[in-house]
Amino acid sequence: MKNQLTTLERRAMSSICTPDGSMLIVAADQRNGMKAVMNCPDGPVAISTRQLADAKADLVTYLGNHAPAILLDPEVALPQIVDDGVLGRSTALVVGMDASGFETVDGLRYTRFVEGVTPRTVRELGGAVAKMLWYVRTDRQDAGSRVAQEIRELVEACAREGLLLIVEILTYRLEGETEEEYAAAFPSLVADAAALAVDCGAKVLKLPYPGSPEGCDAVTAAAAGVPWAVLSAGVDHATFIGQVRTAVAHGASGAMAGRSLWKDSLAMTTPERAEKLTELSQPRLAELREAVTVRSEAAAA
Known part of the structure; x- marks a missing residue:
């Protein structure tokens, strides 16, 4: 296995997993994406930072505290959710370091850090684990590219802080590329991006579902023993459960789910949210917790 975990990182890894060792994280670091599903009569723009923070607090109370870990952002959710005692003591905190949106340079996408957020800041916010998102096109970017250097630098910075880093990779369609061309390239883009991240030192990966059992096998091979979790990418819950079952049966180590869990539960008031988050x-x-255990059952067989 490449990129072995240190003792500190191993301890952090266990905190974001179920007792059987499968990653299971509720993703709630979205900002604009979360506003978009809150059903405000005047639209997402009318939702204030305070209202969004309240929604995130309810999401933690009625959903995140039932998971091993929750991913939150330092722009809206933190440190208030920790300081106010909303986050349960048995739920690990993963801190998202990436700011909303991206910049485009020469047709390629680049994410940015939330201003002022460093590995030390993650620790100060109470985080056991950090997460950073990068957009990658391995047909245009290699080990000498800007994105590869950014991954290496943050991996090294987190290691100095004794902090486990989850490297999230997304791919995307280039300008002038047809949907058909992108769809055909997508599985190999995901696998090749996983390989690039691992070569840059990544120890845990968060990746899109690569489309098929064969695609998952390719990602698992590219990860070279580095654990990877499949992300929900906004698909509906039933679709994601199927993807997770396939992914974990073909080498994935768990799931990180956001909108598939809560996109139709974030009404504008706490009573409505409490009801929907509890009942839906x-x-x-x-069900997602049960789906990630397929991995353990397959390993035992």
Whole structure:
């Protein structure tokens, strides 16, 4: 296995996993994406930072605290959710370091850090784990590219802080590329991006579902023993459960789910959110927990 975990990182890894060792994280670091599903009569723009923070607090209370870990952002959710005692003591905190949106340079996408957020800041916010997102096109970017250097630098900075880093990779369609061309390239783009991240020192990966069992096998081979979790990418819950079952049966180590769990549960008031998160989202989380255990059962067989 490449990129072995240190003792500190191994301890952090265990905190974001179920007792059987499968990653299971509720993703709630979205900002604009979360506003878009809150059903405000005047639209997402009318939702204030305070209202979004309240929604995130309810999401933690009624959903995140039922998972091993939750991913939150330092722009809206933190440190208030920790300081106010909303986050349960048995739920690990993963801190998202990436700012909303991206910049485009020569047709390639680049994410940015939330201003002022460093590995030390993650520790100060109470985080056990950090997460950073990068957009990658391995047909245009290699080990000498800007994105590869950014991954290496943050991996090294987190290692100095004794902090486990989850490297999230997304791929995307280039300008002038047809949907058909992108769809055909997508599985290899995901696998090749996983290989690039691992070569840059990544120890845990968060990746899109690569489309098929064969695609998952290719990602697992490219990860070279580095654990990877499949992300929900906004698909509906039933679709994601199927993807997770396939991914973990073909080498994935778990799942990180956001909108598939809560996108139809974030109403504008706490009573509505409490009801929907309890009645809709909690059963989905329980089903997701069962789905990631396929990995353990397959290994035992």
